Amino acid sequence: RAQALSIPIPRTYPVTDLEAGLALLDTLPYPVVVKPRLGSGSAGIEYVDQRAQLLPALQRAFAAGHRP
Structure with a gap:
């Protein structure tokens, strides 16, 4: 529905483990939000907002028991 109204929608990259997150390090358009x-x-x-911050952010998300 948002697309039909020309409302920008952020891309979503589900990450199931740290390896998947590492594979995205050099391909993501920064800034990103780890949720x-x-x-x-x-x-x-x-x-x-930069590559060097992504891995630590993913590690914190996984350490908290959540999958980003």
Whole structure:
């Protein structure tokens, strides 16, 4: 529905493990938002504006028991 109204929709890249996240390091258009799959509100969400920040953000999301 948003597309039909010409509202921009961010791309989504589901990551099931750190290896999948590593594969995206050099392919993502930065900035990106790392958002845990579980949770509510803004809990666990991180704004990543450069490559060097992505892996630590993914590690924190997985360590918290969430899959980004």
